[in-house]
Amino acid sequence: MKWKKIAVISACSIAIGITCYASGGVESIQAYLNHDFKFTLNSKVWTPKDSDGAVLAPVIFNGTSYLPVKAVVEATGGQVQWNEATKTITITSASGNEGAGSERDQMIIEEMNEIKDKLKLGLTKEEVQALFIEKFEIAHNSDSEDGSDSYWKYEYFKVSGYNREDYFPDHADYAIDHDGLINKKIGAYLYMEWKDNKLYMYSISYVNPKDNQVYIFVMSPDGTISDSPVIPSTSS
Numbered sequence: 001m002k003w004k005k006i007a008v009i010s011a012c013s014i015a016i017g018i019t020c021y022a023s024g025g026v027e028s029i030q031a032y033l034n035h036d037f038k039f040t041l042n043s044k045v046w047t048p049k050d051s052d053g054a055v056l057a058p059v060i061f062n063g064t065s066y067l068p069v070k071a072v073v074e075a076t077g078g079q080v081q082w083n084e085a086t087k088t089i090t091i092t093s094a095s096g097n098e099g100a101g102s103e104r105d106q107m108i109i110e111e112m113n114e115i116k117d118k119l120k121l122g123l124t125k126e127e128v129q130a131l132f133i134e135k136f137e138i139a140h141n142s143d144s145e146d147g148s149d150s151y152w153k154y155e156y157f158k159v160s161g162y163n164r165e166d167y168f169p170d171h172a173d174y175a176i177d178h179d180g181l182i183n184k185k186i187g188a189y190l191y192m193e194w195k196d197n198k199l200y201m202y203s204i205s206y207v208n209p210k211d212n213q214v215y216i217f218v219m220s221p222d223g224t225i226s227d228s229p230v231i232p233s234t235s236s
Helices: 069-075 103-118 125-131 177-180
Strands: 006-008 040-043 044-046 060-061 063-067 079-083 090-092 149-157 190-197 197-208 214-217 224-231
Touching: 006 060, 069 079, 069 090, 069 197, 090 103, 103 149, 103 197, 103 214, 177 197, 177 214
Parallel strands: 006 063
Antiparallel strands: 040 044, 060 063, 079 090, 149 190, 190 197, 197 214, 214 224
16 A cells, blocks of 8 residues: 655644634645545544534645644644744643643743754854844853853843842852742743853753753853753752
């Protein structure tokens, strides 16, 4: 039997039950509905349906069959949510291992991914400033021994009026605000080190929604990447 490529629709469709065809990012295409397709789910006959119980047919476009994402995900125990403000479809798996967490968690992860995509070692301060809407703060002091000569910081999704109790000079700005992250006073903390006006390294500390632990993502000066849990400091 020759198997054809099957894909899951990850854009607006009748399965999502939302109206987004007026958006500027939507392109008109010529596709077909194939009502002859049959499905099995975990070896049992399955029929995709919308929230009103109407049977859904796969869309055929350029030789690929697209299935309704909401019907497929919910049939496997997951959830699909639509955020009109950000035009984002959030898929939560049944196991919770992928896409787990609240809408805030998803926004934090999306922000982090955007930061990682934009920040490249060797960029100048002017180039980094042009990439982001946010204004970064000059960071206080650092015990960096790798030759960095200046430092920036930014706290994403920070609760208005919040300041960590052990503020400078009791801590240097490279130190992770473990309590602030765990208690959701801030969503993610970006720390950048500069050398000769070029981005030398950076780190992002955040709470991983999979295990609710603080992690730190580090882009080292040599280009190596690490992303691991942080053991909170017990020092006073």
